[in-house]
Amino acid sequence: MINYNNSTAKQKAHIDRMIEQDIYCNINDIVDRLEIYEYLENECIETCRYCGAENEEECECGSYDGTYNEPLEFYFVSKWLADRLYEIGEPVVRQFTGKAIWGRTCSGQAIALDDTFWEVFQDGVQNA
Numbered sequence: 001m002i003n004y005n006n007s008t009a010k011q012k013a014h015i016d017r018m019i020e021q022d023i024y025c026n027i028n029d030i031v032d033r034l035e036i037y038e039y040l041e042n043e044c045i046e047t048c049r050y051c052g053a054e055n056e057e058e059c060e061c062g063s064y065d066g067t068y069n070e071p072l073e074f075y076f077v078s079k080w081l082a083d084r085l086y087e088i089g090e091p092v093v094r095q096f097t098g099k100a101i102w103g104r105t106c107s108g109q110a111i112a113l114d115d116t117f118w119e120v121f122q123d124g125v126q127n128a
Ligand SMILES: [Zn+2]
Pocket: 048, 049, 050, 051, 052, 053, 059, 060, 061, 062, 063, 064
């Protein structure tokens, strides 16, 4: 898989464009008041941080460590992106008063560094 570390400048620009297009805004400041937690899908799944497997038997890389899938940041995202994120096991709320929310499980670095979006946009990246 192509990711931030082994990508070209053109591929990084592609990811930046996709992120800008489908992630609308950070809602950390208001998320507690929205009471979305009961609607979270894929919440708290313990996944392999390397291959995404949900248990030791499914782990293809042999590194299963049961990483806790806890959202640390929340964003309004496009419905399209929320569906893609759901498919790869990311915590999302796909229907919240017509909006979609993504719970990002890492924090403290640029979103473009997350493997998440390189996975979602991998086809586009390979053709970029
Ligand atoms: Zn694994």
